[in-house]
Amino acid sequence: xxxxxxxxxxxxxxxxxxxxxxxxxxxxxxxxxxxxxxxxxxxxxxxxxxxxxxxxxxxxxxxxxxxxxxxxxxxxxxxxxxxxxxxxxxxxxxxxxxxxxxxxxxxxxxxxxxxxxxxxxxxxxxxxxxxxxxxxxxxxxxxxxxxxxxxxxxxxxxxxxxxxxxxxxxxxxxxxxxxxxxxxxxxxxxxxxxxxxxxxxxxxxxxxxxxxxxxxxxxxxxxxxxxxxxxxxxxxxxxxxxxxxxxxxxxxxxxxxxxxxxxxxxxxxxxxxxxxxxxxxxxxxxxxxxxxxxxxxxxxxxxxxxxxxxxxxxxxxxxxxxxxxxxxxxxxxxxxxxxxxxxxxxxxxxxxxxxxxxxxxxxxxxxxxxxxxxxxxxxxxxxxxxxxxxxxxxxxxxxxxxxxxxxxxxxxxxxxxxxxx
Amino acid sequence: xxxxxxxxxxxxxxxxxxxxxxxxxxxxxxxxxxxxxxxxxxxxxxxxxxxxxxxxxxxxxxxxxxxxxxxxxxxxxxxxxxxxxxxxxxxxxxxxxxxxxxxxxxxxxxxxxxxxxxxxxxxxxxxxxxxxxxxxxxxxxxxxxxxxxxxxxxxxxxxxxxxxxxxxxxxxxxxxxxxxxxxxxxxxxxxxxxxxxxxxxxxxxxxxxxxxxxxxxxxxxxxxxxxxxxxxxxxxxxxxxxxxxxxxxxxxxxxxxxxxxxxxxxxxxxxxxxxxxxxxxxxxxxxxxxxxxxxxxxxxxxxxxxxxxxxxxxxxxxxxxxxxxxxxxxxxxxxxxxxxxxxxxxxxxxxxxxxxxxxxxxxxxxxxxxxxxxxxxxxxxxxxxxxxxxxxxxxxxxxxxxxxxxxxxxxxxxxxxxxxxxxxxxxxxxxxxxxxxxxxxxxxxxx
Numbered sequence: 001x002x003x004x005x006x007x008x009x010x011x012x013x014x015x016x017x018x019x020x021x022x023x024x025x026x027x028x029x030x031x032x033x034x035x036x037x038x039x040x041x042x043x044x045x046x047x048x049x050x051x052x053x054x055x056x057x058x059x060x061x062x063x064x065x066x067x068x069x070x071x072x073x074x075x076x077x078x079x080x081x082x083x084x085x086x087x088x089x090x091x092x093x094x095x096x097x098x099x100x101x102x103x104x105x106x107x108x109x110x111x112x113x114x115x116x117x118x119x120x121x122x123x124x125x126x127x128x129x130x131x132x133x134x135x136x137x138x139x140x141x142x143x144x145x146x147x148x149x150x151x152x153x154x155x156x157x158x159x160x161x162x163x164x165x166x167x168x169x170x171x172x173x174x175x176x177x178x179x180x181x182x183x184x185x186x187x188x189x190x191x192x193x194x195x196x197x198x199x200x201x202x203x204x205x206x207x208x209x210x211x212x213x214x215x216x217x218x219x220x221x222x223x224x225x226x227x228x229x230x231x232x233x234x235x236x237x238x239x240x241x242x243x244x245x246x247x248x249x250x251x252x253x254x255x256x257x258x259x260x261x262x263x264x265x266x267x268x269x270x271x272x273x274x275x276x277x278x279x280x281x282x283x284x285x286x287x288x289x290x291x292x293x294x295x296x297x298x299x300x301x302x303x304x305x306x307x308x309x310x311x312x313x314x315x316x317x318x319x320x321x322x323x324x325x326x327x328x329x330x331x332x333x334x335x336x337x338x339x340x341x342x343x344x345x346x347x348x349x350x351x352x353x354x355x356x357x358x359x360x361x362x363x364x365x366x367x368x369x370x371x372x373x374x375x376x377x378x379x380x381x382x383x384x385x386x387x388x389x390x391x392x393x394x395x396x397x398x399x400x401x402x403x404x405x406x407x408x409x410x411x412x413x414x415x416x417x418x419x420x421x
Numbered sequence: 422x423x424x425x426x427x428x429x430x431x432x433x434x435x436x437x438x439x440x441x442x443x444x445x446x447x448x449x450x451x452x453x454x455x456x457x458x459x460x461x462x463x464x465x466x467x468x469x470x471x472x473x474x475x476x477x478x479x480x481x482x483x484x485x486x487x488x489x490x491x492x493x494x495x496x497x498x499x500x501x502x503x504x505x506x507x508x509x510x511x512x513x514x515x516x517x518x519x520x521x522x523x524x525x526x527x528x529x530x531x532x533x534x535x536x537x538x539x540x541x542x543x544x545x546x547x548x549x550x551x552x553x554x555x556x557x558x559x560x561x562x563x564x565x566x567x568x569x570x571x572x573x574x575x576x577x578x579x580x581x582x583x584x585x586x587x588x589x590x591x592x593x594x595x596x597x598x599x600x601x602x603x604x605x606x607x608x609x610x611x612x613x614x615x616x617x618x619x620x621x622x623x624x625x626x627x628x629x630x631x632x633x634x635x636x637x638x639x640x641x642x643x644x645x646x647x648x649x650x651x652x653x654x655x656x657x658x659x660x661x662x663x664x665x666x667x668x669x670x671x672x673x674x675x676x677x678x679x680x681x682x683x684x685x686x687x688x689x690x691x692x693x694x695x696x697x698x699x700x701x702x703x704x705x706x707x708x709x710x711x712x713x714x715x716x717x718x719x720x721x722x723x724x725x726x727x728x729x730x731x732x733x734x735x736x737x738x739x740x741x742x743x744x745x746x747x748x749x750x751x752x753x754x755x756x757x758x759x760x761x762x763x764x765x766x767x768x769x770x771x772x773x774x775x776x777x778x779x780x781x782x783x784x785x786x787x788x789x790x791x792x793x794x795x796x797x798x799x800x801x802x803x804x805x806x807x808x809x810x811x812x813x814x815x816x817x818x819x820x821x822x823x824x825x826x827x828x829x830x831x832x833x834x835x836x837x838x839x840x841x842x843x844x845x846x847x848x849x850x851x852x853x854x855x856x857x858x859x860x861x862x863x864x865x866x867x868x
Binding site: 154155157158200203204207208210211214215218219222225226229230231233234236237238240241243244245247248250251252254255257258259261262306309311329330331332333334335336337 | 563613617620621624627628629630631633634635637638639641642643644645646648649652653654655656658659660661662663665666711714715716717719738741742745746748749750751752
């Protein structure tokens, strides 16, 4: 699939794609007996809903369009004489999806969302929904060929929904990880795990779509309330928890800057160190949770310097170990950050001591902080060039800096374009 | 003696509630039949799940969608079985793991009684509406269901509230009642949840397949709310921990922030602050001195008067930290309160970020000013020993109307009387005496 940024630069691609979708929609419309009006309404709903997005921790833009698409196989069914109940009108659902995605592309482009992002999202959604519709319809028609009593068809649809929705989720997360990989060159595993962390948001979107689809046929407009209120509850919950996660990170970042404004450690050091540490951690294939811990401990790694506020301590002198220990003592006062305190405490330790094997107990995060902090110190305080700083890390690779981490630092610098490969 | 009285009252309340609950249950068993066991089990599981894990949605305000599950179940069971079915679920809520872990006996018994009565009576009310709903068709059916569940939810909320207040008032001290004083805020959410509960129940009767989907939605939303509550708690604990650790370096201000936050909370509760407002006040108190952390210690400890330059340096350091914290959007209102806690009630004094001279500070800033001054007087500082509480109050009252808000001063006095706590030294009555003593003790108190 390559890099979406590069592909969409030519205006031909979106034009061809738009014409293709329009043609597909036209062809599919010929195959269904569903009135154009009804299919059109669903297409417009789908396009409109794509403008309402939910907060997702990965940064993937998940919108209400997922819910509308999830409802399609429930509401667009064949119910002429001779049709079995619940048979999905694939042509109508496909046409509605194609037109809806065309509308999505148009609306979002008019809103001047980044073109590559819109295209990638629309393609992803298209693949996902196609798989969802086909699997859903397939399971329902297989059930029709089995001796399933008509009264149980709703439970068959529920089953079909669960299977098809799981598949869709898998497609969405994998494609997303793949596409962002093309842009930022982060580890695929990291991105995929990040996308999977949004399972609750995706689940609530798809489930409320199904809920609406089921209720619409029997209850009419009451279905809006029955699906809407539980969805609103979930939406509010996501919003709140996303918000507080962000604020929490911001507060930690603000606190980490206290020693800097007090003039006790160099300005911006903790911020730069944590920025680089995150990239190194992602490069080394850490999980999103591990990266968050790494981020916090890198921000906090110099908080112990606030102790230097005390004139008597400055007189007595101090070592790196003291700074690490004081920092860990401060962080340990926050009950939810006890593991971060451990990482801060071990940041000064060499990965191996003379005459010993490498210390396998030493956490990766601590080793990353040691290397990235030293790099920042060399470039910003000592005035070294990036290559000279990298040389410092390489020279310390016998005891101080883990060679794997040093390699990762090198890769990060190459990616940033600071050091040529 | 007092303990004895509380225990006797506990037994009385527990016995009364248990008898009432059992009576309702007996009456329902005699009147109604039990709903289908498998359906009952499914709803009972959901009921217990939600009831055992209430979520804090707003500051100290717990929410649990139990009422919704109860009413969904009621409509699904149908008239003639609903009240008994739901009342039989209610005891499940009484056995929370927390109570067991702490070996409480009173809460489970009292909760058993009050929940059976609450559930039984409110669902019995709902049944009246249900019968009318079932006799009608189309939109009228839905309107009966919606109206009935809203009424039943209100009844549920009111009975629940009454029982809990009576029990808490009889057994615990008055100040434990505070979290329950916000019925006005709770009632709308009860109403909404009950309303939705009824509708979902009705949907179930028409389309049973919808139920698993609804449960999934609520569990997902619920887990997110739980993670939100946990994050917020972590956030506050982190801020609190850091400030405690940072100020621990200084012998004289150690514990100052915690105490000021406590006094501010007491005054806020006394002045009937609730929810977000109380939370803001507490957080503002936590960060009110954070600027000082960046100020070199020798400047803070200096005994003589500061020179102009030194004073300037102190202000700059303090402001820079405040500005950093104000970058966190969430903290901005708290930083504003905190930074104006040196300004005077009459508009004079030194104002903080965003304060114009002559403007009356916000009530929160006034509370913080009083709490800060009270703790400064009743704790030992580098230049003097702690003063007595009476001296501190006479000093606060002398300056009430000019430096301090008189309402806040009196609220603090009442609040301390309410919790029967005293601060400061028991006898030191004058500033001079305290300073003299501090000079004599200088060597030892420096450690």
